[in-house]
Amino acid sequence: MWKILKHAVSRSVLTEPAPQEAANLSAAATDIQEEVLAILGRALTIREVDAGSCNGCELEIHALNNPYYNLEGLGIKFVASPRHADMLLVTGPVARNMEVALRRTFEATPEPRLVVAVGDCGCDGGIFGENYACRGRVSNVIPVDVAVPGCPPAPIEIMRGILTAVRRLK
Secondary structure (H helix, E strand, C coil): CHHHHHHHHHCCCCCCCCCCHHHHHHHHHHHHHHHHHHHHCCCEEEEEEECCCCCHHHHHHHHCCCCCCCHHHHCEEECCCHHHCCEEEEECCEEHHHHHHHHHHHHHCCCCCEEEEEHHHHHHCCCCCCECCEEECHHHCCCCCEEECCCCCCHHHHHHHHHHHHHCCC
């Protein structure tokens, strides 16, 4: 036991240094918060809809809530009901079984509603395209304001897409 403890104490810290973009991220985050509050006058609420994705984009969206990106600290919150949402964040190609549910979610979201398609599948159908089981891109089913390409897109790109959509409300 003492040998293991001595070895642990004698070694240096093994964690990685913070990425270089960390300083840029905090400045960008402050800009996003100020701009959202200036445009909306309140917090932005988002309803995330998985229309048939592989969950890669969802992992990146979940990363937005971790302490590094801290989306909720910027006044942007995820909600469970589309009736409380200002924006829909839709991932994946729209499966035929999700088409009606996505339309109903869109119709339940109050005006002025924004729609952001996330990932290559949401933007253009990705590797799935349009076929007997899939309607393809999100814009084939509901109108899309902003598309965030990538497979999956980085969380900072998703944040930029959200901000771009909010700027369209001006």
